[in-house]
Every structure is written in structure tokens, then in C-alpha cells.
Amino acid sequence: MKQGFTLHNALFIGFCATLLVAIKSMMRMKLGLTGHSMFLISLFYLVCYGATNKVGSMTLCGLLTGMLAMILGVGKGGPFILLKFALPALAMDLVLIFMANMFTLRWRCILLAIIGSIAWASKSWIQNLLVGMDPQVAFIQFGLSSVKGGVFAIAGALLVPVIINRLDAHDLLTTNKAAHK
């Protein structure tokens, strides 16, 4: 059995990245709620992980999403948009290395979603520090963003086991032994 990404995996990750950018660009909801973008980010990244059961799938999805968003001009921030999407994915994958076989899929997703939201908020933290914000204020801002983003990220993460179970029931996942525990 091949250990790397199969064509099947690659197509699925590309599909998730495209769908994430498409939904974000079509649904321009001005909710005024900090962190609501973490709902889709956490949902799609974790579905990628659940479907492929491979470390690196979320980073791949994040990089693809960031590049697509940058090229298509979705959201504000220019090249920073790449960081916005890739940073949470990278952090989630790094943590996943240490907890790949721990907990059930549901709890793994929740923990990864929290890690992702912290990484997502750290981008604003770095930006705030670079523009000269008081470190204490920047840290409080970072904490608030992490909590708000975390709430949305967990909401997205809770949907992942349901989606994975349905994909598995339809025999769309080829090798997913660990992901279903």
C-alpha cells in the first residue's frame, strides 16, 4: 500500500481548497464577528485530514487555499492572506504529529481546531506588534481573537466526524482505519 498522497487524496484536498475559497468569495457576509472565518477553515482542513488520514494534508490544503485566495483576490491582506490560511494548517499538522493516534476523531478535531485558531490569531498579533501596538494590548487582542476564533473553529470541528462517517458510508474513503477510531 502506498504511504504518500495518492491521486485520490490530492484531488480531494484540491477540491476542499477550491470549495473553501469559492464559499468565502460568494458568501461575503459582514457578520461583524471576529473569527467567523475559522468555521470554514477548521471544517475544510479537518475534513481533509479525516478523509486522507495523513499528516500534511491540512498544510497542503492551507497552502492551496492561500495561493488561490491570493491569486483571485479574495479577502484583504494581499500576500498576508497566504499566511492567514497556511499558518493555522501548519500548526494543526505539527500538533497532529504528536497526537495522531490519541483520542477519538471528535476530540482530535476539537483540539486541532483550538490549535488552529491560536495560530490564526497569532497572525494578527504579529501584525499588531509590527505596527507598534503596545505589547500588552496586542496580547489581550490575541487572546480575545483566539477565544472568538476558537468558538467558530470548534463548531466546524464538530461537523467533521459526521461528514467523515457519511463519506465512509458511501465508500468514498479508501484507507481510513485510524481516522475512524
Next chain:
Amino acid sequence: MSLLALHGVSYRHHSSSIDLFNQLDLTVAAGECHCILGVTGAGKSTLLQLIAMPNDVDFDGQIIHHPNLRLGLVMQDPNIQLIRESIGAEVAFGLENLAYSVNEMFSLVEHALAIVGLDLPLDTLVSHLSLGQKYRLMLAAQLVLNPNLLLLDEPWAQLDNSGVSELNLVLQRLVDSGVSVIMTEHHADAFAEVIQTYWLLAQGQLTHVEANSINVVSASSILKDQCCEPDLDFSVPNTNSAANTQSLITDEVCATENRLSIFPLKVQFENQTPVVEIRKILHLNAGDIVGLFGENGSGKSSLLNQIAGIDDSNQADILLFGKPAKFGRFNKDLGLLMQRPSRQLFEVTVRQELEFSLKRFHLPLSRVNEILEQLEISHLETQSPHKLSYGQQHLVALASVLCVKPKVLLLDDPFAGLDEQYFTNIISMLTAFARHGGTIIITSHRPILEALLTQYWQIENGQLTTKALL
């Protein structure tokens, strides 16, 4: 020369706790024809897929492909493999990938289609083909690449009698020229002339069986047993006779209650010549069981789609319960089992699949257990219907249709992929269904269940004719 070798192959699906295969050994040399027998759900199709694509599946043991192996696989449901719009493009797909020139392709494609008896223009749309024709098409798409090992998944179920005869000739020619064949079958007797070695796949083990020890139970012999039940009398069936119908049904349903009337009509695709023409008025009453027979592509499924109202081009000429056939109008009174059962399965487990319709029509959920037990598929209850074998999917789809107790049941080739045990179970259920006033139309490539039928419809040369039963 050994083209393929399996050594100690074990496999377990990740959602199962039981080994589907346990230490399988098989060697196939050039020019050999092997047949794998086994009950519905034994893992025959999975074994063929494992042989064809070992890199895509986690398994233990070794599957060795000879370096010169050119493998062709035709799956039980050819729709899974079809990717192009026209039949010419479909057969040419493999050649295109091998960089054949256009001039070379034409003759090769036409030759491959001629071998399988699919005599149609190359620009014929694949979507216009019947399932049996699609099976032939996929066979041509494999043969055009000159495979030296051909894997066939239950060809008897999808092909009509002439298709089976043609395939026998093709296989004999291929085997004589050194091509190897592995097929899975419930009806191995149909290919007895070409099969050299028989294997039985049961409880995860592949055991060699002698040809003369195979107990092939044909549909007719099963039916004979059914007809010996003391409370049934099919000895003198009488076409569309109210008296005969009355003997089948209980007192609570009026035997002359008209369920379906079909007035003269033509079934045809847009801007094409008619596939089927009906020239006289047909009536079906409560308790009628109709056999609709015809070769691959004769228009059986198309007619059934019109009766169900999926295709409404002849809506005014088909009256169901006295009303024009319209999809969704008759709710639970009309049940349709499609030829590809996967098209009507969508839930996560078999139980949920059956409960869906019951909940929709506010019927007791206890019917799920009843029907699962009657069909002897209780062991599938928690499994995903999408991961079941083709035959098992047929059983689940039929159970989901039957559990709401419709008044009219349309069954499009319901016995494909089923072994004799399940075949018998279904016949028992359908007999009981008709006795309680249900009306059934069953389509098939070949005449079956003749002793059970009250009407016999045959599509031949584009005409639907009714035949008197003996």
C-alpha cells in the same frame, strides 16, 4: 507462464471485524479460464478488484503480476467504469492513452464493438444504452486493448441469452489464443463450455471444486419448488383472467380492481426512432404478476420509467390508479426497484435506509425487522448499503420498497447478482405480495418465473406483444 499469482492473501474491510479473505492462493497461467463461485456477498467482486488494483487496497500476502500482464476488468455495474459520452469515444479511450493514430483507432474500435455484438453507430450516446448494452460496451473497451488476462464480474446477470452465447464464443476464441479469464458467476453453467477450473469462495477461503460437483440451481427449478406449496395453485395459469387472479389474492382486495392501463403508445428518445411500440390496450388488475421480457436494449427499463412517471412523454397514455402516470403522485402506492439499486440507496446504514420510507409515510418501524428477517438479511442491518455487493444492494433496495407495502411494484431486473437462496426468498415474498392484492411488473433479459405470471409481455423487434401462458 504464470500471469497472476496470489499467495496467502488475507483482507479485511476496515469497518468489519471478520476477514473477508483468509490466506487465498491462486495461480493463473496463460490460456486458462477460471470461474469463482460463491453466495451473494461472499466477496467475489472485491477479489476481482483486489487482483486488478492491489496497490489501492491494504491486504496481507502477495499478489504477483507478470511483467507482461495486460489486465482487463469488467465490473458488475459497468456504469462505474464508463467515462465518455459516445460509445466510439469510450472504446477509443484506452487507445488514445496509448497514442494510437486516429486511422488505426477506427478499425480497432469497430472490430471490438463487432466482437461483443454492439452494432450501433460510433456516435451513439452511452446514456441511451441499456445496462446490458453498457456491459457489452465495457467489454469492448477492454478487448480493444488486447488484454492477456480478462476479469469478468457476473456477466450472465447483465447479458441476455444472445449476449451470453456471443460472449461464450469470444471467450473460447480468447482462451484458445492464450488469453486467461477469471470470471465470477452464480450461473456458471452458462459458460461451462469455456470454464476449465472452478473455485468456491466461502467463509474467506478459496477452494477448488470439480465441475461435476457444482450444484447449479436454475430459476425454473426453484420455481418448481415454489409451485408445490399447498396453498398455491399455478398449474393452469390463465392470461389476465379474473378467475385466475382471484385465486391468488385475499378476500380483502377486489381482484378486478384496475391498477394500470396502458393505451397504444411509442417509447422513444428525442428525435430517434421508437424503441418500443405498444399497439393494443393493456390492463393490469390487483394480484397480477407480469413478466416483461426482451433483449438488452429492447426498451424494458424505458417503459418502466414511463409507467413510474420518471419519463412523462407518454403521460396521457398510461393510467395508474386511473390517473396519468406522474412521478411522485402515488406516494407509497407505487414502488420502483431500479436496475442499478445503488441509485436509490442513500442512507448510512441498511436499517436507516428502510426506516426512511416508513418514517416518511408514518408507518410502524417494526416492519424493518420483519422484512429483514423474511429476506434473511438481518446481518446487514448496521452495514452501509453503499459498501454491499451488487446483489445485496438489490436485496436492500427491494426491502426498502416492499416495507411500505405498495399496491403496484415495478421491478427492473431484480434478480441480478443473487444466488439461489435469495432468489427463493424473493419469489416467496413476491408471491405473498401478489396474494395480498399487489400488482407486480418484473423485467428480465430472459423469460423467468413463467409459472408464476398472470401476464407475459415480450418486446421483440420494437413491438410489445402479450403471450398466452400455458
